[in-house]
Amino acid sequence: MLKSFSIPGKKIVVSLHVMAWVFLIIIPLYLSNAFGGDDQHQIIQFYIHFLSAGIIFYLGYLWLVPKYFLQEKKITYLIILIGLTLITYFLTVFINDYILFDPVKESKFWEAMNKVTGKDIHFRPPMKAFGFYNHILTSALISGFAIGLGVMDKLKQNEKRQKELEKEKLNSELAFLKNQISPHFFFNTLNNIYSLIGIDGPIAQESVLKLSKLMRYLLYESDQGETLISKEISFMNNYIDLMKLRLSPRVDLIIDFPTEFFDFSFPPLLFVPFIENAFKHGVNSRERSFINLQLKIGEDKIRFSTENSVGKGRVLENNQHTGIGLENVQKRLGLLFPGRYDLKIDQNEAIFRVELAIDRGRSQL
Numbered sequence: 435m436l437k438s439f440s441i442p443g444k445k446i447v448v449s450l451h452v453m454a455w456v457f458l459i460i461i462p463l464y465l466s467n468a469f470g471g472d473d474q475h476q477i478i479q480f481y482i483h484f485l486s487a488g489i490i491f492y493l494g495y496l497w498l499v500p501k502y503f504l505q506e507k508k509i510t511y512l513i514i515l516i517g518l519t520l521i522t523y524f525l526t527v528f529i530n531d532y533i534l535f536d537p538v539k540e541s542k543f544w545e546a547m548n549k550v551t552g553k554d555i556h557f558r559p560p561m562k563a564f565g566f567y568n569h570i571l572t573s574a575l576i577s578g579f580a581i582g583l584g585v586m587d588k589l590k591q592n593e594k595r596q597k598e599l600e601k602e603k604l605n606s607e608l609a610f611l612k613n614q615i616s617p618h619f620f621f622n623t624l625n626n627i628y629s630l631i632g633i634d635g636p637i638a639q640e641s642v643l644k645l646s647k648l649m650r651y652l653l654y655e656s657d658q659g660e661t662l663i664s665k666e667i668s669f670m671n672n673y674i675d676l677m678k679l680r681l682s683p684r685v686d687l688i689i690d691f692p693t694e695f696f697d698f699s700f701p702p703l704l705f706v707p708f709i710e711n712a713f714k715h716g717v718n719s720r721e722r723s724f725i726n727l728q729l730k731i732g733e734d735k736i737r738f739s740t741e742n743s744v745g746k747g748r749v750l751e752n753n754q755h756t757g758i759g760l761e762n763v764q765k766r767l768g769l770l771f772p773g774r775y776d777l778k779i780d781q782n783e784a785i786f787r788v789e790l791a792i793d794r795g796r797s798q799l
Contacts, residue, residue: 466583482529483699496616499584519573523566525600600769605659620645626679636697641679644672655702663700667691667729670705674727678711685717686724695731698794701770706727707763708788710741715786716742736792744786767792 462477494515518787625644630638651669654663674689681687709727716725723743730737760779767775767790774793781787 447558455488479530482526483569486526487572489522490515490518490573491580494577494580495583499580500588503581504584504588515573515577519570522573522672523569526569527565545599567698573639577723601659602770620649622680623676626676630679641676644675648676651702659701660699661702662697663731664697666700666702666705669702670709670729673706674709677709681717684720684722686722688724688726690726690728692729700736701766703764704763704770705738705790708738708790709759711760711788712742712786715744718743732794734794737790738790738792740788742786744781744784 459481462480498511498514498518502508502514623641627638627641627645630641650671651665655665655669671689671691674687678687712725712727717723724741725743726739726741728737728739764777767777771792776789776791778789779787780789
């Protein structure tokens with residue numbers, strides 16, 4: 435099976451190969467005309483040898499290297515390469531000695547040799563041996579070049595495949611996160627709205643509208659791997675407003691999200707696990723508690739932080755606060771912003787704090 439070039443680099447690679455061939459075809463003709471040479475026979479011989487080298491290169495690069503060398507079948511690769519080298523050598527010898535044989539030139543050659551040696555003998559320098567060794571050395575260099583290009587292409591394919599796997603993993607983790615948000619959150623929210631219907635109809639209607647916006651966002655807006663930061667902030671505000679329906683007056687909630695900024699693409703649902711974690715562990719119905727949420731968008735960094743009360747006797751172990759949702763978001767951060775984020779999670783007897791800083795720039799998706 436022949437190796438196919440990747441797209442969109444295919445056109446560039448093909449163009450480079452065509453340019454190289456045109457260059458190598460024109461150069462001998464140009465040199466011959468420039469220096470007054472008229473030996474067309476020698477030019478044709480050059481083309482024959484060059485065609486032989488081209489056959490070894492392209493069969494090696496497109497077939498032998500990907501099918502045998504890179505598939506750990508190096509002995510088979512070596513055997514075929516040796517056979518190909520010998521076939522091309524004897525083929526060029528046959529063409530030069532029989533098809534392109536010039537008796538006039540051969541006669542002139544022997545006349546010149548007789549004049550030089552002073553003897554009427556048919557002595558020929560060891561050109562055959564030199565041509566054989568030259569062909570072997572040239573074939574080895576060309577094959578090494580083909581192996582180098584094949585290995586580079588393999589590394590590029592592996593890198594591309596790794597990025598695709600990482601993207602699939604991110605999408606599956608995002609789907610998991612969406613499913614994680616949905617069940618309990620929607621169940622509790624619907625119960626709260628049901629209770630509000632008989633108490634405050636307008637607020638209940640507004641809550642239903644916000645819930646529908648959340649569902650639309652989860653189903654459609656976040657499926658592409660990236661969304662606009664403005665839509666993400668709108669989602670978080672709706673999410674927080676619905677979570678507030680079940681808060682008691684004992685909970686102090688402070689939200690500081692930006693309202694004016696230049697919009698840009700951003701991975702969806704990245705901050706939601708931190709918000710969910712703050713509401714889950716920061717609300718205490720029996721005593722005063724608080725939740726502070728802040729998002730700052732700067733020219734070079736995005737900063738998000740949560741701070742919530744823990745409550746007396748509720749100092750949690752690290753693994754209780756860093757549950758599945760936080761583990762999930764940490765994995766996503768590592769894949770989306772490798773080396774470009776700083777996440778700090780601190781806790782004492784009264785406060786649990788999360789600080790996340792992300793360098794601006796496109797994510798890896």
